Amino acid sequence: MPFYHYPRNFTPLLIAAEKKAVKNGVHHAIFTSRFDRYIGDWKKDLKEGKGRFLTCTGKLYEGDWYQGFRHGNGTLSNKLPNGTFQLEYRGEWVRGKPEGAGWRYYGNGDVYFGFWKRGQRHGYGKMWYTNGTMYVGYWNMSKKEGLGMFIQENGNRYEGHWNQDTKHGIGRFYHLHTGQLQEGCWDRNICVMSKITDIEIRQFCDFPTEYPITTECLVDAESILEDSKLWLHQKLGNIDEKLKFCINQM
Incomplete structure (x- = not known):
């Protein structure tokens, strides 16, 4: 009795169906199991290229993708009750998180523009707060650290070193109201x-104060600073000559 032999190039229907299901190229609309919607480019069943992704919670991302991650340049927005979208972030992304240069618009009205790392403010950046204050300087994982300037509501400002979101180190404070x-x-x-x-x-x-401040000098100021444990632990950084002169004159 003859036996049926598969042709050498025979592919089982299940495997053929799986290969056909692999998404490549542009697709108009792909829905996930929870009804998220994606329109854009695919490569080997992963989002790659340009695309638009709307989640069931109202998050909308439009921009570049790479191996299934938000990667490149793109914008992230939130859907409002009236059907419009409010911008949350626009800038550079690396593997799904803001990294590089970008703008961030917070729900309370604060605005940040600068550098990011793994979704955190990191490096040089500017922060505008809703209460009228402003910070310009360096950040370390969303905390002020390094050289920076903070302007208060009344116009007074601090310029100098920061550590863990606090003024820490050498600095200047301008009392511009007096x-x-x-x-x-x-x-x-x-x-x-x-x-x-x-x-x-x-x-x-x-x-303004009624009378100018009289000139007073501290005797042997430099040796006092050298003996100070607090002073010895400071990170002097890149201090300009005027501030060096001021410290020596204390």
């Missing part, structure tokens, strides 16, 4: 040693 400049050393937001002088525009400030 007309004084405070230069010295901070320890976790507390100024532990400083020198205060009048600024040139003191008489044009909102609440």
